Amino acid sequence: MISFVKAHACGNDFLIIDEALAQRRHADLARRLCTRNTSVGADGIEFLDRKANGEFFLRLFNADGSEAELSGNGTRCVAAWLASSEGRRDVALGTHGGLRTCHVVEADDPQYLIESGMGVPRVMPRTIVVPGVGDVAGAMVNVGNPHFVLFVEADDFGTHGHTWQDLGAKISTSPLFPHGTNVEFVRVLSPSEIVFRIFERGCGPTTSSGTGTCAASSAAMMLRGVDRELTAVAEGGSQRTVWPANDAVMHLTGPAEIICRGEVFAL
Template sequence: MIPFAKAHACGNDFLIVTEDSAANRDFAELTRRLCARNTGVGADGIEFFAWIGSKCGRVRLHNADGSIAEISGNGTRCVAAWMSSMIGAKAGDELRIETDAGLRICRINNVLADGGYSVEVTTGMGIPSSARKIVTLADGRSVEGIAVSTGNPHFVIVVEDPDFSVARNAWQTIGAEICAHSDFLHQTNVEFVRILSPEEIEIRIFERGVGPTTSSGTGTSASATAAIAFHACASNLRVLSPGGAQTVSWRGPGSELELTGPATLIARGEAWCG
């Protein structure tokens, strides 16, 4: 039996499994089994966690398909919610989480424990980098976008159509092709952005190793980076996704980006794993 906790951030759901409880198991195979929506617990990925201090932990993220990802902003926030519940954190507490993309400090802004357990968290997401890029599709068409690194890779496309289509092609189709494009050695996450106003954007996400998702913390951060750096959006930017809203604060190149949003614990349990 494998003990787990399940949490979501704007509908982007993760399992938290301690490394001790998964010792001597193949993490990739275990992730595929537990994340299966119909035959497992169901999740977008597993954060394998180890305590390294009273308010500090280390995670290694596996996507639902078993592949390793450097970081998930929403997954990190879900881990912060779980850590918060385990140690009884209060508003103002800071939790330190080591990821494969580096240290992330999560500040607990608010704790809601009435009939459930939710936190609002501001996470330092590191210093993003970005550059314009053109990707040539298999049919010869060129797609202009912005390559962004938030500790993991993203390709951000600004669109005008309300359905987020690109040249009359569904964003899911374009996202799948660009995600696996040879220009990206380790594949890439793909975001589609509609600029609603200088203070607000709306996004759709095709996540590497998962597919279309309701939300993404690093995808939100990458989309905001592109909108602020290249489309004159405000440095405090509200980002809407199908799973809900998050807020990005970023002063521009060379400064750390901060991401604020909710995370909610869903369940604790044990899973049969053979």
């Protein structure tokens, strides 16, 4: 049996499993345990490694078994679990995308509001050529993991004659991105608010994404001149981003909720 915790951030759900229980089966466990309907179900698994020196390190595996650098929402879910189980209000979590710091702003167990330091975004305007679509203008954004951000006008987020889900799948797996990329479709509602949709690498459409929120926000700030403090709304709810300057750390504030604890058969 493998013990797990399940948590979500704006509907973006994760399992949290002790790294020691993985026994080098990370990808297999992610594929099996994240399957909806026939298993626990989740967008990914955060494997939590407690180092001998007291530090923490996270390895994130997507539902398809691929490993990603980090998840902003997944990191926040782990911070919520450490707050719930150990009373930690501040925690630093190492990831393959860099160190992420989390501070509990509000706590009403099992619900938490958490502010995270998300590193310094790098925004690079690019026009890419997508087979069967043509030229697609947007921005490559790195917030510890890769994103491609498009700005759209339609209420349904469709563009270039495709639904956002279809175009997101084409871009996410394009040979232009050998390791894949996350894709965000952004509409600017006002100088202080954006709304967007997410096609997540290794998962497909998701209700929310912490790094996607940061990527969409930073691209809108740099390329559309919106405010440096934004409300970013995805299908699962809103989060708050603050980016004082291009060379400053972006801060992301959003909810995380512990759903349950349990055990699953490890076949």
